[in-house]
Amino acid sequence: MQAGKGGNGGRSSAGGRAAPAAEPAGHRTAAEQAAATDWDYAPAPESRDIAAIAPEYGLFIGGEFVAAASGQSFATVNPATEEPLAQVAEAGPADVDRGVAAARAAYEQAWGPMPPAERAKYLYRIARILQERSREFAVLESLDNGKPIKESRDVDVPLAAAHFFYHAGWADKLEHAGFGPSPRPIGVAGQVIPWNFPLLMAAWKLAPALAAGNTCVLKPAETTPLTALRLAEVCQQAGLPPGVVNVLTGAGETGAALVAHPGVDKVAFTGSTEVGKQIQRTVAGTGKRLTLELGGKAANVVFDDAPVEAAVEGIVNGIFFNQGHVCCAGSRLLVQESVADAVVERLRDRLGTLRLGDPLDKNTDIGAINSRPQLDKIRELSAAGEAEGAERWSPPCQLPPRGFWFPPTVFTGVSQSHRIAREEIFGPVLSVLTFRTPQEAVDKANNTPYGLSAGVWTDKGSRILWLAQRLRAGVVWANTYNRFDPASPFGGYRESGFGREGGRHGLAAYLDA
Ligand code: NDP
Numbered sequence: 001m002q003a004g005k006g007g008n009g010g011r012s013s014a015g016g017r018a019a020p021a022a023e024p025a026g027h028r029t030a031a032e033q034a035a036a037t038d039w040d041y042a043p044a045p046e047s048r049d050i051a052a053i054a055p056e057y058g059l060f061i062g063g064e065f066v067a068a069a070s071g072q073s074f075a076t077v078n079p080a081t082e083e084p085l086a087q088v089a090e091a092g093p094a095d096v097d098r099g100v101a102a103a104r105a106a107y108e109q110a111w112g113p114m115p116p117a118e119r120a121k122y123l124y125r126i127a128r129i130l131q132e133r134s135r136e137f138a139v140l141e142s143l144d145n146g147k148p149i150k151e152s153r154d155v156d157v158p159l160a161a162a163h164f165f166y167h168a169g170w171a172d173k174l175e176h177a178g179f180g181p182s183p184r185p186i187g188v189a190g191q192v193i194p195w196n197f198p199l200l201m202a203a204w205k206l207a208p209a210l211a212a213g214n215t216c217v218l219k220p221a222e223t224t225p226l227t228a229l230r231l232a233e234v235c236q237q238a239g240l241p242p243g244v245v246n247v248l249t250g251a252g253e254t255g256a257a258l259v260a261h262p263g264v265d266k267v268a269f270t271g272s273t274e275v276g277k278q279i280q281r282t283v284a285g286t287g288k289r290l291t292l293e294l295g296g297k298a299a300n301v302v303f304d305d306a307p308v309e310a311a312v313e314g315i316v317n318g319i320f321f322n323q324g325h326v327c328c329a330g331s332r333l334l335v336q337e338s339v340a341d342a343v344v345e346r347l348r349d350r351l352g353t354l355r356l357g358d359p360l361d362k363n364t365d366i367g368a369i370n371s372r373p374q375l376d377k378i379r380e381l382s383a384a385g386e387a388e389g390a391e392r393w394s395p396p397c398q399l400p401p402r403g404f405w406f407p408p409t410v411f412t413g414v415s416q417s418h419r420i421a422r423e424e425i426f427g428p429v430l431s432v433l434t435f436r437t438p439q440e441a442v443d444k445a446n447n448t449p450y451g452l453s454a455g456v457w458t459d460k461g462s463r464i465l466w467l468a469q470r471l472r473a474g475v476v477w478a479n480t481y482n483r484f485d486p487a488s489p490f491g492g493y494r495e496s497g498f499g500r501e502g503g504r505h506g507l508a509a510y511l512d513a
Contacts, residue, residue, distance in 0.1 A: 041355070044362040046149045051139040053226065056087040059095055059249060060232035062102035063242025069094040074251070076225055079146035080359050080368040080403040088225045091248035093257050096217075099246040100263040103188040103215040106243030111215050112185065114241075116172040123168035123210060125238040130161040133234070137227055141199055142359040144226040146368030146404070147322055149360050159484055160203035163502075166486035167211035170507060174212065177504055179513035185213030186289055186512050187265035192255040192279075193228075194271045195221035195370050196325040196426075202228045204501050205268055206245060207486075212510035214266065217246045219258050221271075223371045225249040256282070264288060266510065270327070273424075273450075273495045291499025291509045293327065293491055295424040296452030298473065299445035300330030300481060303438075304339045306457035310479065312346045315430070318455055318481040320354065320408050323369055324428040327496075328453035330481055332421060334441055337434040344412060344432060351395045351408050358400075366428060369404040378406050378427030385411050385420035390431070416447055424450070438463065442470045452492035455481045474500075 056073065058065040068089040075084045091099070111119065130137065137160075138153040147156070174183050189209045193201035198220060209216050220228035232247045248254055252275070259267045259279050269279050270293040283290050300318045302311045318330025335343050359367035369375040386392050390411040399405040406427055414421050414431040421431050435441040445454055454473040456464050464478040474492040477483060484490065489505035491497065499509050 041363045043358075045358060046135075046139055046142075046360045046362060048139055048143060048360060050136045051143065053086050053140070053143070056089075057225070057229050057249070058089045059091050059099070060229065060235075060245070060247040061095070061099050061243075062105075062246070063236065063240070065232070066098075068092060069098075074222065076144060076223065078143050078403075079223075079370050080400070082402055082404075085143060086226065088229070088249045091219075091250040091254045091257075095248055096254065096257040096261055097263075099217045099248050100188060100190070100258075100261050102243035102246050103217050104263055106241055107185075107187055107215040110241035111210075111244045112213060116174065116213070119210065119213065120168045120171035122238055122240050123164050123171060123207065126234055126240070127161045127164035127168060129234045129237055130157065130164065130231075134158070134161070137199060137230060139360065140230055141227050142367070144224050145195065145198055146359050146370050147325075148364040148367045150362055150364070151322060151367075156197055156200045159486070160199045163200075163203040163207040163486045167207035167507075170208075171211040174507070174511065177507065179508065179511055183212075183511040183513040186510060187214060188263060189214045189216045189266045189268060189510065190219075190258045190261065190264035191216055191268045192219045192258065192271065193221060195224040196322060196327070198224035199227040199231065201270055202231055204270075206231075208501070208506050209266075209268070209510045210244065212507055214510050215244050217248060217258060217264070219248050219250065219255045222249075222251045259283060262286075266290075268499075268509070269293070273497075276497055289509070291491075291501070292497030293499070293501060294450075294452075294495060294497035295426075296327045296329070296450045296492065296496050297332060297422065297424055297448045298328055298330050298450075298453040298455070299332045299334045299441075299448075299471075300455040301435075301441050301445060301457065301467065302333065302335040302339070302343060303441075303456075303458040303460075303463065304336040305459040306339075306479075307459070308339070308343060308346055311343065311457040312350050314455060314457060314479070314481045315343075315347055316350055316354070319430045320366060320428050321482055323367060323406070325370060325374070325426055326482065327424075328475065328482065328490075329426075330453075330455050331425060331429070331431060332445075332448075333430055333432045334435055334444055335432060336441075337436050340432070340434045344410070347410065348393065348395070351410070354395070354408060356397060356399070356405070356407065366408060369406050369427065372404055374426065375404040375406060378425055378429060381420055381423060381425045381427075382409060382429055385414070385418060385429075385431070388418045388420075390414045390418055390420060416444060422448065438467065442467065446470075446472045449495040450492065451494040452496035453477070
């Protein structure tokens with residue numbers, strides 16, 4: 001494991017390679033010198049200048065940035081350094097009223113009556129502006145969230161633009177999408193999103209809702225409001241009619257006020273199962289439409305015939321992508337017993353090459369944990385794993401002195417009753433379990449109250465199909481992991497929620513068909 005340099009502290013190459021024996025350089029051949037050199041990466045920080053951050057931000061209501069009625073605000077911080085980035089307005093009940101009223105007026109007077117082909121043009125415009133300003137969004141996302149710039153740059157921002165492009169294409173074709181002759185929008189959508197993919201989740205929520213003709217009030221997470229607010233600026237830049245998109249920043253109370261508001265016709269939520277259940281109780285009996293995308297505890301199943309190198313890359317991507325802050329993370333590795341030692345050994349080697357540190361450094365693989373409470377939760381569950389008897393391992397790794405950090409961690413000797421095998425940790429922590437037969441793999445994979453995603457690694461197509469039919473998960477990836485596409489429906493069932501996002505299925509959630 002290599003600690004990256006940059007704004008967050010010093011570098012260590014303690015893991016991985018052994019240091020060469022000291023010897024005067026003049027006595028070596030060029031090849032020996034090259035071999036003896038510690039070929040560390042030079043720092044490659046992305047400049048943060050492109051993402052200028054204002055000292056304070058208002059709420060985005062009716063096409064304008066306005067102060068909160070109460071005048072209250074909260075700070076959003078850079079989790080890699082704990083540096084405050086900006087003060088952000090905190091929306092209270094009066095602001096939720098204003099936001100919903102603006103969305104209602106826009107629905108009735110502008111967006112609803114607008115020909116669908118005209119709506120599509122706005123979505124295309126937003127998509128193109130996101131592409132034009134992609135570097136700015138990537139830097140801002142990494143600053144506010146702590147994720148590595150190579151992920152925000154190569155995954156979050158391009159996928160967010162792709163969602164707007166994809167749904168722009170649907171806007172004027174809904175009559176031909178199999179929802180009946182004249183599918184209609186639902187009305188005003190109240191949408192609450194988490195902090196793990198702030199811009200991408202905003203795009204997942206807004207793009208299908210707008211394409212279907214609804215207007216939106218979006219509540220970003222308290223710790224990551226900045227890219228949603230920047231997206232509001234993009235809406236202004238695209239000339240979107242005022243009130244079609246409203247962004248209300250605030251904490252959980254703001255979200256609760258929004259989903260309970262009688263002027264909201266449809267609620268869409270992504271976040272924890274606990275809050276999802278609260279929202280379901282609030283919405284029950286109101287006639288509001290609801291979709292919930294909640295937690296997960298996915299199994300990533302590796303058979304003895306899987307190519308080990310590819311499987312190890314899939315395991316790493318499955319759990320260490322975005323610091324494991326991923327609802328569909330492959331947090332339970334189920335590996336066939338006969339190859340378990342070999343796979344875990346290769347995994348440990350691979351983890352020794354990951355670089356943890358400054359999220360803005362282009363070489364960084366593992367960024368910061370998003371917040372202090374999330375770090376505390378990861379620590380607590382990892383301590384429980386040790387206390388319950390699992391064996392804990394992390395590569396040698398120097399964590400930066402400031403900010404919220406947790407090293408990539410692998411638990412072996414995990415049994416199904418351990419908390420680390422049952423609860424969503426939402427951090428860079430992998431629990432390794434073994435199985436002997438395909439049926440045992442299915443039984444263990446399904447031994448969870450969640451049902452969001454799973455992965456299968458094997459050389460045999462027939463085994464993939466056999467397993468995919470038996471795994472109780474909304475998404476099953478075969479010989480890959482964490483693949484997302486706007487055309488592909490995503491979502492779970494049981495404690496992972498209901499409803500789909502993406503594809504034709506995702507549109508259905510925003511249509512009265
Ligand atoms: P939450 O579910 O609390 O937050 C998700 C969103 O809901 C945020 O915008 C939050 O606001 C808002 N919210 C909080 N309470 C309410 C409420 N009563 N009514 C309406 N909206 C509300 O997740 P946390 O951020 O607290 O994370 C806790 C745990 O949840 C994590 O450790 C992780 O295990 C899991 N999680 C799972 C996610 C997933 O996609 N599966 C995503 C995020 C978290 P605010 O941020 O201001 O509190």
